[in-house]
Amino acid sequence: MVFKSGVTDPGEWSYSPAVGVGPLRFGMTVDEVVEAARTLGRTKVSEAPRDHAIFSPTWKIEVHRRGEASSQLAVTAYVSHVAGLFCIAVDAVHGPQVPYEGIPLVGRDLSELESDTIAYAEAMDVQFRYTPDGYAGPDDPGVLLRGQPVGQVLRSRPLFMVTRDGAHTEWDSMPFEEYLFNGRPAA
Numbered sequence: 001m002v003f004k005s006g007v008t009d010p011g012e013w014s015y016s017p018a019v020g021v022g023p024l025r026f027g028m029t030v031d032e033v034v035e036a037a038r039t040l041g042r043t044k045v046s047e048a049p050r051d052h053a054i055f056s057p058t059w060k061i062e063v064h065r066r067g068e069a070s071s072q073l074a075v076t077a078y079v080s081h082v083a084g085l086f087c088i089a090v091d092a093v094h095g096p097q098v099p100y101e102g103i104p105l106v107g108r109d110l111s112e113l114e115s116d117t118i119a120y121a122e123a124m125d126v127q128f129r130y131t132p133d134g135y136a137g138p139d140d141p142g143v144l145l146r147g148q149p150v151g152q153v154l155r156s157r158p159l160f161m162v163t164r165d166g167a168h169t170e171w172d173s174m175p176f177e178e179y180l181f182n183g184r185p186a187a
Helices: 030-037 110-124 176-181
Strands: 041-047 058-065 073-080 084-090 128-130 136-138 143-150 153-161
Touching: 030 041, 030 058, 030 073, 110 128, 110 136, 110 143, 110 153, 136 143
Parallel strands: none
Antiparallel strands: 041 058, 058 073, 073 084, 084 153, 128 136, 143 153
16 A cells, blocks of 8 residues: 555545554654644644543644634544554544545445445455444554444544554554544534
């Protein structure tokens, strides 16, 4: 998979495992994330709730699309004091599209995404996996698919991650707010 160093289309970002998504690179500082996110729009930085004592303080950077009247949230980046940028959550409605081996991951009907994932795995003779929530996705530990309520349905909200602060897996590293987001209205 080729990783583009810049973003020419703010409507589509590329993903490279363990490297980053679009203009965001894992390990970036808060200031670096804010600067890189300007390709999409304005940012808001806040402290994320500290859910486990094992994790260092974490900042949440909300990236809102430029030029949209309501300035909708498009991407949420999480930056650990120790690990730097470790999680990039893409909004199912307003986020940039991020394909994985040609399969669009953002804002999809979860059953259609599952069908596409299975068809790709069969055609390419590769594996796919289900998250603990039951969503099918690529067999890549850096991609966690979540469900985001959009009206009366759940749409795909991918999280692109690396582990943080001594966690064993990306699932263990997931920010607390993203656990709560799945299938529930955002707080």
